[in-house]
Amino acid sequence: xxxxxxxxxxxxxxxxxxxxxxxxxxxxxxxxxxxxxxxxxxxxxxxxxxxxxxxxxxxxxxxxxxxxxxxxxxxxxxxxxxxxxxxxxxxxxxxxxxxxxxxxxxxxxxxxxxxxxxxxxxxxxxxxxxxxxxxxxxxxxxxxxxxxxxxxxxxxxxxxxxxxxxxxxxxxxxxxxxxxxxxxxxxxxxxxxxxxxxxxxxxxxxxxxxxxxxxxxxxxxxxxxxxxxxxxxxxxxxxxxxxxxxxxxxxxxxxxxxxxxxxxxxxxxxxxxxxxxxxxxxxxxxxxxxxxxxxxxxxxxxxxxxxxxxxxxxxxxxxxxxxxxxxxxxxxxxxxxxxxxxxxxxxxxxxxxxxxxxxxx
Amino acid sequence: xxxxxxxxxxxxxxxxxxxxxxxxxxxxxxxxxxxxxxxxxxxxxxxxxxxxxxxxxxxxxxxxxxxxxxxxxxxxxxxxxxxxxxxxxxxxxxxxxxxxxxxxxxxxxxxxxxxxxxxxxxxxxxxxxxxxxxxxxxxx
Numbered sequence: 001x002x003x004x005x006x007x008x009x010x011x012x013x014x015x016x017x018x019x020x021x022x023x024x025x026x027x028x029x030x031x032x033x034x035x036x037x038x039x040x041x042x043x044x045x046x047x048x049x050x051x052x053x054x055x056x057x058x059x060x061x062x063x064x065x066x067x068x069x070x071x072x073x074x075x076x077x078x079x080x081x082x083x084x085x086x087x088x089x090x091x092x093x094x095x096x097x098x099x100x101x102x103x104x105x106x107x108x109x110x111x112x113x114x115x116x117x118x119x120x121x122x123x124x125x126x127x128x129x130x131x132x133x134x135x136x137x138x139x140x141x142x143x144x145x146x147x148x149x150x151x152x153x154x155x156x157x158x159x160x161x162x163x164x165x166x167x168x169x170x171x172x173x174x175x176x177x178x179x180x181x182x183x184x185x186x187x188x189x190x191x192x193x194x195x196x197x198x199x200x201x202x203x204x205x206x207x208x209x210x211x212x213x214x215x216x217x218x219x220x221x222x223x224x225x226x227x228x229x230x231x232x233x234x235x236x237x238x239x240x241x242x243x244x245x246x247x248x249x250x251x252x253x254x255x256x257x258x259x260x261x262x263x264x265x266x267x268x269x270x271x272x273x274x275x276x277x278x279x280x281x282x283x284x285x286x287x288x289x290x291x292x293x294x295x296x297x298x299x300x301x302x303x304x305x306x307x308x309x310x311x312x313x314x315x316x317x318x319x320x321x322x323x324x325x326x327x328x329x330x331x332x333x334x335x336x337x338x339x340x341x342x343x344x345x346x347x348x349x350x351x352x353x354x355x356x357x358x359x360x361x
Numbered sequence: 362x363x364x365x366x367x368x369x370x371x372x373x374x375x376x377x378x379x380x381x382x383x384x385x386x387x388x389x390x391x392x393x394x395x396x397x398x399x400x401x402x403x404x405x406x407x408x409x410x411x412x413x414x415x416x417x418x419x420x421x422x423x424x425x426x427x428x429x430x431x432x433x434x435x436x437x438x439x440x441x442x443x444x445x446x447x448x449x450x451x452x453x454x455x456x457x458x459x460x461x462x463x464x465x466x467x468x469x470x471x472x473x474x475x476x477x478x479x480x481x482x483x484x485x486x487x488x489x490x491x492x493x494x495x496x497x498x499x500x501x
Binding site for chain 1: 379380381402403404405406408409410411412413414416433435436439452454460461462463465473474477478479480481484
């Protein structure tokens with residue numbers, strides 16, 4: 001007799017056929033970046049999967065990660081995944097509020113102690129005792145420590161939870177840190193990105209449901225299936241890089257021909273993410289396809305890594321500055337700014353093309 | 362005023378390939394040779410490939426449409442097309458909203474999803490038996 005709480009049973013109750021389930025598993029294989037031929041095996045494993053309790057805590061964040069997930073292109077897949085988990089607390093999505101909401105979190109933590117998945121988006125302010133962000137009078141710092149105790153694993157959703165993100169950017173007024181800076185004794189998966197690709201969030205959840213374990217991770221605790229390669233290595237413009245064909249400005253012939261954006265500051269060579277293949281907005285494209293370089297949003301400290309329009313000094317090195325401009329920026333910044341503005345003005349009056357360096361400052 | 366009233370000139374990407382189409386055609390040829398020799402199915406996930414703009418359409422055009430087209434209505438529509446190369450099937454799975462959730466090429470005699478699944482066959486038999494066990498309606 002099948003367990004009444006398995007997915008197989010619940011799908012049958014909803015009148016979903018095995019063929020529909022097989023189709024769903026094909027989509028899941030795509031989501032998890034597994035070979036599509038594995039769909040029948042995924043179906044067999046998922047049919048027996050139990051429903052894990054999930055608690056989602058939102059800390060110092062902009063809700064962009066939740067927006068990314070809930071507005072993703074495949075609501076059918078996502079809703080089925082959410083059928084497979086028991087989302088017991090998410091303060092943006094849940095209907096309950098006030099004491100009722102906090103009680104549901106405490107109840108879920110008690111009932112599934114040691115077994116629930118803890119999803120966190122947003123960084124955690126630590127300065128002045130963490131008072132810069134509180135929920136129901138409890139600081140994010142205390143709430144994270146408390147919730148982490150009973151968690152089977154923690155999934156840090158977005159660059160803020162994974163690496164500190166924009167709140168941690170200089171001068172970091174709230175003393176923001178990443179989840180992994182506070183919790184040291186639990187397995188943590190970092191799903192970085194600003195926001196992360198929705199299919200990657202659901203892909204990691206699907207992996208946990210299917211295999212009952214976390215996916216293989218890289219040195220920064222990101223799932224290798226999605227962060228194993230750089231944007232540059234999977235970019236359709238890569239052949240132009242190899243041929244030495246670069247766009248020099250955003251409106252020159254090279255840009256129109258779709259040449260490599262490396263010299264316009266693209267951070268693709270040092271950024272690990274799945275944008276180049278998974279793409280965004282239902283597969284419509286990704287930033288480089290729209291003609292703009294990668295910002296490196298899934299890497300630590302991307303906000304402080306020099307200018308978005310400054311070329312990387314060398315490919316395949318950590319995000320570093322090409323020049324020392326940021327270090328001496330305070331002293332010479334004003335001068336550069338005026339010079340650039342003059343150049344921009346001159347270019348405008350002469351109907352010349354402004355170069356990317358003109359756009360800086 | 363609807364969107365159709367705004368005249369937008371859509372420029373097609375033209376003949377622009379970074380080599381994905383030829384590489385894929387070679388992989389498909391290898392898959393066909395395998396299915397002939399051993400009967401083993403090959404599945405290629407098209408969503409995991411770094412297509413340049415226009416390459417997807419180019420592949421679609423090259424493979425073309427063969428004798429069989431099937432439509433599946435299961436949590437959204439799926440389209441199953443046998444291409445001009447028999448044994449090479451193009452499967453596009455959409456969700457209820459019509460967005461593509463999986464896009465694969467399956468090299469096989471018949472795609473798995475077209476077959477009736479054993480669990481569904483059993484459920485269908487149960488339904489039929491339940492109907493048969495009802496008292497027959499009288500004809501008066």
